[in-house]
Amino acid sequence: MSLADAVAIDAAYTESPAQQFARRGFVTIESLTTAADIARIRLLLDPLFDRFDSLGERAVDIAGPRAPGAALRSPEINEAVKLVPELTDTLAYARCRQFARQFLGVPVGYMFDHAIYKLPHNNASTAWHQDEAYSARPIPLRSVHFWIPLQDATLDNGCMWFIPGSNLGGVRSHHVAAIRTTGTDYKPAGATITTQDVDPTRAVPCPLPIGSATAHHPLTLHYTGPNQTDHWRRAWILHFGAYGRARFLLHPKMIGAQISALLRAF
Numbered sequence: 001m002s003l004a005d006a007v008a009i010d011a012a013y014t015e016s017p018a019q020q021f022a023r024r025g026f027v028t029i030e031s032l033t034t035a036a037d038i039a040r041i042r043l044l045l046d047p048l049f050d051r052f053d054s055l056g057e058r059a060v061d062i063a064g065p066r067a068p069g070a071a072l073r074s075p076e077i078n079e080a081v082k083l084v085p086e087l088t089d090t091l092a093y094a095r096c097r098q099f100a101r102q103f104l105g106v107p108v109g110y111m112f113d114h115a116i117y118k119l120p121h122n123n124a125s126t127a128w129h130q131d132e133a134y135s136a137r138p139i140p141l142r143s144v145h146f147w148i149p150l151q152d153a154t155l156d157n158g159c160m161w162f163i164p165g166s167n168l169g170g171v172r173s174h175h176v177a178a179i180r181t182t183g184t185d186y187k188p189a190g191a192t193i194t195t196q197d198v199d200p201t202r203a204v205p206c207p208l209p210i211g212s213a214t215a216h217h218p219l220t221l222h223y224t225g226p227n228q229t230d231h232w233r234r235a236w237i238l239h240f241g242a243y244g245r246a247r248f249l250l251h252p253k254m255i256g257a258q259i260s261a262l263l264r265a266f
Ligand SMILES: O=C(O)CCC(=O)C(=O)O
Pocket: 116, 126, 131, 147, 158, 222, 223, 224, 235, 237
């Protein structure tokens, strides 16, 4: 299937996938990859969750602080490709890169990835937020964020929900929803943030069969519900950006910000 044919287009519009991405702030990609590729990604990611508590600051529970002996709810591993570089050899990785290139219309590179596994009956949603609000960088993210479920994603196990068009406004005001702590020694490791500036009645759920994915803009408001099933809900999330990671760091505004910070320190 060609890249263009893989994207589900709103029946009410005649537009390309890139135009839909720009207008609505998200798209559904119906055949991103194969079931065999997803099985391979599971084989690479699952062992990381088996040794979650040994991964230091890279591994946190986004649902909130942990207490010794308490069960995890929404464990997250950041930059899994650094721990398991074979993830970059998967079909999903290659296809996400191609889609990001198509949606942004410029060359792209890897920016970030993380995996979030919701335990059965975890009783924790991932509250409404914009990914851009997590960025402390002086230039806006210019990236596409792919959410790849590693089983079917359903309303019951915590599929993605989006607010169409929310990418067209700016960054909303966010506040801390939960303090994260590491699995190793329960040290604080950042915060999960959320916004009240959202009208959930406009939200569109995106249940997905295995092999498909959603792609969203860094400003698009999104949410996932709690996992209310007896099985884990697993997802791998990949960000590809116009600057790539190295090019981002070499951007004149980033260099300017670093020089200003250095001057302030003296
Ligand atoms: O997988 C989830 O529960 C949430 C994912 C998400 O919000 C994100 O990747 O920004």
